[in-house]
Structure formats: structure tokens, C-alpha cells
Amino acid sequence: MTGPFPDWETALRFVTRIAEREPLLVVIDEAPRLNSAAGDFGDLVSAVWENHVRDQSLMLVLSGSAVAVMEEMLGPRGGLHRRPSVELRMDPFSFADAAAFLPELNGESFLQAYAACGGYPLHLRRWSTDLTVEENLAEMAFSPGGLLVRDAPDILSEDLDWRGGYERVLVAMSGGARRRSRIAGRAQQRIDYTLDRLRKAGHVRQVRSIGAGAAGDPMYEIGDDYLAFWFSVLRDDADLIEGEQGQPVRYRTTGTWHKHIGRVLESAARDHARRMVSAGELPPDAVVGRWWRDEVAEIDVCAVGADENPVLVGECKWQTSAFSHRDLADLRRKAALVDDHGSAPLFAFWSRRGADELASAYDDVRSYTCDDLLAR
Structure with missing residues (x-):
């Protein structure tokens, strides 16, 4: 020194x-x-x-x-084992907490900012409220040297030496592989140690289905919204972006970008539902997560009581089209797969436009927009 x-x-x-x-x-x-x-x-x-x-x-x-x-x-073999008076893990800010960095934005604009920046203060502080979402992305993600292009490898290199096939596993997840066998197949390697290390670093999370009749096997996904954005939208074309071809890359990845926003919307909706439990809007013993049963059905937001039956079943949609009566009928059908005691859950819809028509027509339907996701 x-x-x-x-x-x-x-x-x-x-x-x-x-x-x-x-x-x-x-x-x-x-x-x-x-x-x-x-x-x-x-x-x-x-x-x-x-x-x-x-x-x-x-x-x-x-x-x-x-x-x-x-x-x-x-850990048990580390020099600081049982030494600290306090141990704090500082993960990226959650969707609701990160909103404090950009209080001027409405819910829809902030959702897109968070989908790109994740919960990193450095990224959020660089996002300009004087620019549109497209202008911010052009500057931060699709320009040579853009912060969002170059920061992901730096974040990952803090924990990973890249010799364990970590990148292949993350690429497999960003491409849609969520079950252990499919991730291993796409990555073409054994993944037990790699997954464990990625989970400890906070880059990957394991998700289990909740509620009655749920699938038993867990799924895995990139647990950091910024890294998920980088792997799904930017990684494959990073060289083109650095070669000043960011604009065509942006057009080519529009569909992937909107799909990524949809996943972030689902996560934010589950956080919103958890706050509803804390606020007394849902039963105090309710836990919130996802429900799926193999290839039969999947529910974006599911809150179940102590008896494992649903008290709220919800769906998210990033598209501008409104939810329809057909969407409600489909959600009721999925809820019946979870419910084996004839309970009467609430049906919730989160979207850009809301589902006010359905909410006004049915007492058991709730409609939420992106602005509701920011309510504390």
C-alpha cells in the first residue's frame, strides 16, 4: 500500500x-x-x-x-466468520424504491427507465428526465461507449472469472431457458456449481411455483433487471453498437425490448401485490408469487392464503391494447386450476391502459396501471 x-x-x-x-x-x-x-x-x-x-x-x-x-x-472458512456486528447486503434498488431517483417520471416512463437501468443508482442518475425514453436509450444503450453497453461486463467481472461457463448459462436464460435441464442443454455444460455461484452473487434467482396444484420443479432466471436487459437486448450486438450502428440494432431489437419490459412489469406487479398484503388490502397470511403447472398454464401474479388457495390472481400486459372479457374468462379458467376449495379470489389486471371496463362490470375485478405500481 x-x-x-x-x-x-x-x-x-x-x-x-x-x-x-x-x-x-x-x-x-x-x-x-x-x-x-x-x-x-x-x-x-x-x-x-x-x-x-x-x-x-x-x-x-x-x-x-x-x-x-x-x-x-x-463464511465458515473466511477470516471474518462471525466477526461483524452487522452484515448488510446492498442489492440494486427495487422498482418502488428506485423511483425516488426519478420522481418526475410517470409510471409508464419510469417502468421503461427501470427496465433498462435496473436498480443501479449510477444508471438511474444518468437517465435524463428532459429526454424521451427513446432518446435516453439512444444515448445510454445504443451509442459507442454508452454506460448501459459497457457496465454489465464490469459488474459481472467483480464476481466471476468467466472460466466456469457463467456467460453461457446467463445467455441460455436470456434466451428463454428457465428449467435446469434446458439451461444445461443450451449451455452445453454441467451447471450445478455455476448456478450456485451465480445465485450467491445475486445474478440469478430460483423461483418456485406457489399454491395448490403447482409444479414442483423450480425455474431459474436472471435476477437483475439491468443484466437481463443487457443479455437479451444488447450483448449479441455490442460490437455493432460500438461500431456506430446502434440505430439499426435498436430497430432490430424492438420486439425483444418490449418482451423484456413485460417481464419487468410482471415483477413490479408482484411487488405491488405484496404491498397490498402489507396495507391490509389482501389477507395478512397471503404470500405472493407465480403459479405454473408444466405446460398447462402460467399465472403472472398469484397470492395464496395459508390453505394454498388463491386470494388474488392477476395478469400483466405491456401492450397498449385493453384487456377483454376473453382475457378475464381465461384468467378465471387458470384460477380454477389453482383453487380446489371453491374460494373466490380477486382478479387483477396490470397494464398500460388498465382494465376499467372490466373492473366496473365485475365486483371481483381490479384494474391497475403503471402509476399504481409506484404508489406506496
């Missing part, structure tokens, strides 16, 4: 002596980068605390963006 200290042990012992005289807060960012061939930086911190910290008013904060490495340092 640079400065007056020959090594980190000397520096840490120095701050323990300062803390003998006055309260001291020390923050070390990107702590995983201090690991070396000589050993785990956590081992050094633990040894200094064991031998030199007694009654000092000293607080040490270690942070790092390499989530998997941080978890190893905190």
Missing part, C-alpha cells in the same frame, strides 16, 4: 491506537481487492481485532462490490 505504513497490519494497529483516545470510524471500500496470495484480508483484520482491540470506540466498515468474495470472507 502507499503512504507511511509498510503493510495493512501496521495501518490497522495504528487506527486501534487512535481509537484509544477518541471515537473513530474507519471505512475500507472494495475490501476483497486487498486479498492476496499471502492470505485473506479478513484473517488479518480478525487477528488485529483479537490482539489489539479492547475497549476502544472503534467501528470498522468493510464494503465490496464482489459479493461472492465478500460472502467467502464471511
Whole structure:
């Protein structure tokens, strides 16, 4: 290290002596980068605390963006195992929380901003409310050197060395493979270790169907909305974008972009339904998730009570077309597959235009727009 200290042990012992005289807060960012061939930086911190910290008013904060490495340092074999007073994992902001970065946007515009930026403050702060969605995307995603083009590899390289086939697994997921066997088939590799590492890093999440009659096998998906955008929309054409052909790439990927927004809308709708439980609009014992049964049917938003029967069944649609009576009939049919006790769930629709006509015609139907997703 640079400065007056020959090594980190000397520096840490120095701050323990300062803390003998006055309260001291020390923050070390990107702590995983201090690991070396000589050993785990956590081992050094633990040894200094064991031998030199007694009654000092000293607080040490270690942070790092390499989530998997941080978890190893905190794990059973890590030097910081059971040492921290507080452990906090700072994931990207949720849809509802991220809205605080762009309060001027309405729900529909913010949904698109979040679909591109994810919950990363750096991205959200660069999104201009003075520009349209298309203009922001042209600047940030479809221009050479655009932040959204180049940031994903940097985020992934914090945790992954790319020798475990991580990219192939993520590409398979972005292409629609969600079951373990299909992911392995498309990636053409064994994926047990790779999936575990990706889950620990927060890049992949495992999802299980909830409710009666649900499929037993879990599904997997990219758990970061920005990375999902990058893999589905930008990755394959990144070289063309860097070669100043972003505009044709944007036109070619319009369908994929709208499909990605639809998935983000579904996730935001499930978060909205969870807030409905917290607000008392749904039973307090209700849990919210998805329901599917193999290839038979899939429900975007499903809230089930303690008896595993539905209290709310919902569908999301990003298209501008309105929900129809046929859509409601189809949702009722799906709900019957979940319900084996003749319960009477609410039927909810989330979309750009809402479903006011259906909501006014039926007492058990609720209509929500993108603006409702931002309500706290």
C-alpha cells in the first residue's frame, strides 16, 4: 500500500491506537481487492481485532462490490466468520424504491427507465428526465461507449472469472431457458456449481411455483433487471453498437425490448401485490408469487392464503391494447386450476391502459396501471 505504513497490519494497529483516545470510524471500500496470495484480508483484520482491540470506540466498515468474495470472507472458512456486528447486503434498488431517483417520471416512463437501468443508482442518475425514453436509450444503450453497453461486463467481472461457463448459462436464460435441464442443454455444460455461484452473487434467482396444484420443479432466471436487459437486448450486438450502428440494432431489437419490459412489469406487479398484503388490502397470511403447472398454464401474479388457495390472481400486459372479457374468462379458467376449495379470489389486471371496463362490470375485478405500481 502507499503512504507511511509498510503493510495493512501496521495501518490497522495504528487506527486501534487512535481509537484509544477518541471515537473513530474507519471505512475500507472494495475490501476483497486487498486479498492476496499471502492470505485473506479478513484473517488479518480478525487477528488485529483479537490482539489489539479492547475497549476502544472503534467501528470498522468493510464494503465490496464482489459479493461472492465478500460472502467467502464471511463464511465458515473466511477470516471474518462471525466477526461483524452487522452484515448488510446492498442489492440494486427495487422498482418502488428506485423511483425516488426519478420522481418526475410517470409510471409508464419510469417502468421503461427501470427496465433498462435496473436498480443501479449510477444508471438511474444518468437517465435524463428532459429526454424521451427513446432518446435516453439512444444515448445510454445504443451509442459507442454508452454506460448501459459497457457496465454489465464490469459488474459481472467483480464476481466471476468467466472460466466456469457463467456467460453461457446467463445467455441460455436470456434466451428463454428457465428449467435446469434446458439451461444445461443450451449451455452445453454441467451447471450445478455455476448456478450456485451465480445465485450467491445475486445474478440469478430460483423461483418456485406457489399454491395448490403447482409444479414442483423450480425455474431459474436472471435476477437483475439491468443484466437481463443487457443479455437479451444488447450483448449479441455490442460490437455493432460500438461500431456506430446502434440505430439499426435498436430497430432490430424492438420486439425483444418490449418482451423484456413485460417481464419487468410482471415483477413490479408482484411487488405491488405484496404491498397490498402489507396495507391490509389482501389477507395478512397471503404470500405472493407465480403459479405454473408444466405446460398447462402460467399465472403472472398469484397470492395464496395459508390453505394454498388463491386470494388474488392477476395478469400483466405491456401492450397498449385493453384487456377483454376473453382475457378475464381465461384468467378465471387458470384460477380454477389453482383453487380446489371453491374460494373466490380477486382478479387483477396490470397494464398500460388498465382494465376499467372490466373492473366496473365485475365486483371481483381490479384494474391497475403503471402509476399504481409506484404508489406506496
